[in-house]
Amino acid sequence: MARTALRASGALFALALALSATPTFAQDIVLGASVQLTGPVANTGRYYKDAYDFAIDKINAAGGVKVGNTKRKLALKLYDNQSDVNLSVRQYTQLVSQDKVNLLLGPFASNFALADSAVSEKYRIPMVQGGGASDQIFSRKFKYIFGTLAPASNYFASTIDMLKQLEPAPKSVALLYADDAFDVSVAQGTRPLLQKAGLKIAIDARYSSNASDFNSLLSQIKSVNADVVLVAGHETEILNFVRQAKSLAVAPKMYSFTVGVPSEDFRKALGKDADYAFGMTAWLPNANLKDRWFGDAAQFATAYKAKYGYDPDYHAASGVADVEAVAQAIENAGSVEPQKVRDALAKLNFPSLYGTIAFAANGQIDLPQVVIQVQGDKLVAVYGGKGFIVKPNYPMPAWNAR
Template sequence: MRKSHLLLLIALLLIATVAITACGSSGPQTIKIGINAPLTGDIPKVGEGTKFAAEMWLDDINKAGGLEVGGKKYQVELVIEDNESKADSATKANTKLITQDEVLAIVGPQSSKQAVPAGEVANNYKTPMVSPWSTNPNTTLNRPWVFRAAFLDPFQGVVDAKFISDEFGFTKAAVLYDVASDYPKGLADVFKKSWEDLHGAGSVVAFESFTTKDTDFSAQLTKIINSGAEVLFTPQYYNEVALIVQQAHELGWTGPIIGSDSWGSAETVKLCGSDCYGSFFSTHYAAAGATGATKEFIDRYNAKYGYVPDDVGALTWDSLNLLKQAIQDCGSITGDLGKDRQCVRDALANIKNFPGITGDMTFDEQGDPTKCAVIVKISDAGEFEFYKSACP
């Protein structure tokens, strides 16, 4: 009785399976691309931007009837994995994408905390990976299989120092930064070095720091004002930017205040108000005043999801298009994953002057792009306006 029940159950299940597999038998060959994004956790907005950009990209491919490689059209499938904004989860997700889902290449993870360990996995398994947003040098360092679409912190420091010198002709600069946070600290150090290379030792007259979540900067700002600095560089996030700029003006600072791509959030102007008008910062792309393909991307994204995409969305878009370009350059998809991955990696490394919406890109031997930064001016209407393009 019992056994017959069990047998019956198995038989039923077998029939059901065969029936289902018969219906869903695979059609043409597909290209699988993995997306490793922080859909939950600390920075879900970043994950959302990634996902939206990726879905838009897939729509385009599908509308064209697939991705054309060497005269043959392939369906593209995106495998989106959530890394919960955790390092261990990102390695798990990458391992799963590579060994279980057998993707051709991976886009993501976004922040360096996940991209550094995940890059190790991708490199070990010889799978091309493009991290759109990570700025930690370790992500791509000595890893031939890992690339990134964003420029590095050092680069931005150099560009900003050069822009200020060329634009205003100043020789004395002050820096105010968060010593406990990875990104501002790295950028502040690089800025100081390149400024002193331009204007001699001691030309950074004030190099002041604070720690994350400080809200009162009057001590540091008073020092900066008394030091005789002509320009203030502060590579901080939007919430601190508002406080720093407002307090500086209250204390009588009149010179320009320059920032980095961390200013590029819609919140900056909301919190800072008219105090921030007239300030400059360097970033990946500018939404207002964009032209050509960049404008087209922004408009489509805005129409579809209801808000202007930030740099994560734009960089993800570029990363996916870089991959697309690489796959097409490859010429053919053999179906042998090891071979195809090698081919895509080589094609990625050989891409020259790729016209991305965040600038033209060429990868150097470390897999970091050489591209131009955009200098944005916050206009008197509180909009981020394209001011000029700054190349190293």
């Protein structure tokens, strides 16, 4: 009987060991965010909601996030900031002080990330965001903000490199930018790059965010006969700019925009008028970008389109990368304790569908921008770090000659 009891006791002990080594599911890890689901920038803001949901669903379907020997699912607590910065700040404060979320994901747009990151810093809860690229966000020596967009000051760098290779060579540039944090950073970084390239800045003009009337600026561009027009702004502003450029028959040799061109919605909104437009992107759905959860970027793009009905651009890819970075940091830390996750985020270095996720000391990722162009009904990568990928359609013809 003693031997029988001993064997039974041993079996129970072995079972206990086996159970302790097998991951078990515990309560959800709640990620909090406030994004623009309504208001002037909701068209891009929704990319982040979709990206967050899509990534969380994929990670949960694969078993969730391993925290030590425990498997935990991710959940999202999300508010609509209605494209209002002040409301966004209040919502992030509510997320951490009342809703008691574990960690934070970011909003869209630099002016929002600039304000909202002050909440994460105050409460010492990490925020990973892929919607704000302004250099201002990362120049304050904050410890709890991490960003997956390249620095705004470098957005036009690859475009300016390309300008030096074009024939006929452009000589003068009109630089237009909105008065928000992102676009101001773009302009600050672009000026010295243009000067170094030997290009004359014929117009350097700042306009109000959400501007709808570009007639005066377009008339100036026409009067100085600028070869190239570089515009830093948000999608609705750029849609207005292109439509009014056509109505006033303003057609420089080329124009390039910080946003819009990578977006399927932008190209659908303009139709044939989007042709010849240049832009840039730090991400394309390349099968070489391997990913732990989605396989690769091409598989991700196909699955995303099937679920949401539109092609993902770099906004969506960076939003997914935000969630993946949080998940990987939790696993590396073996904890959801904010300080431990923050320290793990700072040390991340892993491949993803968005590229290598490795934050610099200031908390930002610096990925090179590929120059893209709308050519007919296709979006084409035309210029990268090693030169031309495909011959760009340049110079742009007059509107009545298309």
